Amino acid sequence: MNIRTKKPTACPHENYRAKIAETRTVCLADHIYDKRTGELVGTYITEEFSPEPFVADAHKLTAASVFWYLEEDGTPVFDKYSETPSPRIAEVVELFPEQSPPQAIHPTSKSGRKPQAIQNHLSMALTVLILEDRASWLEDFTLGAICTGPGVINGKHSVSRSDVKNLLRLPVISVADAADCLLNHNRAPMSTRQLQRVVEAARIALRGVALHLERHPEILQSIEMTVDFDKFWITDAAQSGHQEHPKKSLALEMIRAGTAIKATARELGISKNTVKKWDAEARSSAGATMGGSVIVD
Incomplete structure (x- = not known):
């Protein structure tokens, strides 16, 4: 079997390259143009390059001086060095801007109905039960309170169960106290209307939890606590101090x-x-x- 090795094609002579270049371009006053398009392809530079001498600034050399020294044990200690402030001051960007809570949460007007504050006599017991993970049944009461009270908005629960459980651990349940410990999904203060929804759900859940603990005294006995449940069944009129009309x-x-x-x-x-x-x-x-x-x- 005859195998022929193809010889490499020799590079064309420089004269051929020059001739081909002459057919495509033209040189006018050291500028090379394309004959067909008239585009400037390049320029011949005949001047000799002579860079300017670099002279170091004496003020800049001081920045290379050493601003630290060694103690006897070899520990480097830095001297206090204050750089010259720049005339241009960069803008300060506040990553977490402070937001004041809604003004409606702490009303200054004394007109109208007084905001309701519920005394939570189970706050200490619920705190211990939640921390010791003994209140798995609390999820059912919070969910039932949300469905009974504030309800569902656009197919979703209007109140978070975790927010309701956080209020159940407070000694006093009110809109003002809820505003100090609850935030919305954007880590910003809740609106007054949303706080009212959470307080409503916590109020309903508190009655259910009290009834459950009263019927199952072994739960409080496991944490060695006692609660007076008679305080939970006082009527709303007695809690608000409502007085009967004298006539x-x-x-x-x-x-x-x-x-x-x-x-x-x-x-x-x-x-x-x-x-x-x-x-x-x-x-x-x-x-x-x-x-x-x-x-x-």
Whole structure:
């Protein structure tokens, strides 16, 4: 089998290169142009390059001096050196800007209904149970309180269960106290409306937790704590310190004596609708009492 080795093609002579270049370009005043496009391809530089001598600045040489010395044990100790401040001061970018909490959380006006503050008598017990991981049942109460109270918004729970559990560990549950320990998803203070939702869920969950612990006393016995559960079943009127109208009992006595509602209201200087409301409440409570006595008998 005959095998022929192909000889390498020799590089064309420089004369050929020059001839080919002449057919494509033209040189005018040391400038090379493309004949077809007229584009400037290059320029011949015939001047000799002579760089300027570099002279070091005497002030800059001082920066190379040593600003530290060695102690007897060989430890380097740096001297205090203050550089010359630059005339241009860079802008300061605040990575975590301070944000003041919403002003509505701590209202200054005394008009309107006073914000409700709930005394949490289970705060210490719940704190111990959560830290010792003995409150797995608490998840069900927080979830039920969220669904019962603030509910669902756009298919999602309007309140986080972790936020509700954090409020259950506070001795006092209120919007102002919640604003000091809760943040939203952006690590910023919560809005007043969102804080009200969390407080509402915590209030509902607290009643359920109290009932659960009262029915299962072994839970508190395991952490050696006792709680007075009678404080949780006080009515809302008693908690808020609501006082009965001074003329309510007199108005009910006049109605029971046969005086008309309109005449009772005119005699006592009270609105007729108010007297009607008192009479309806008295009739409903009397009916409930009678119904209860029938059931007992």
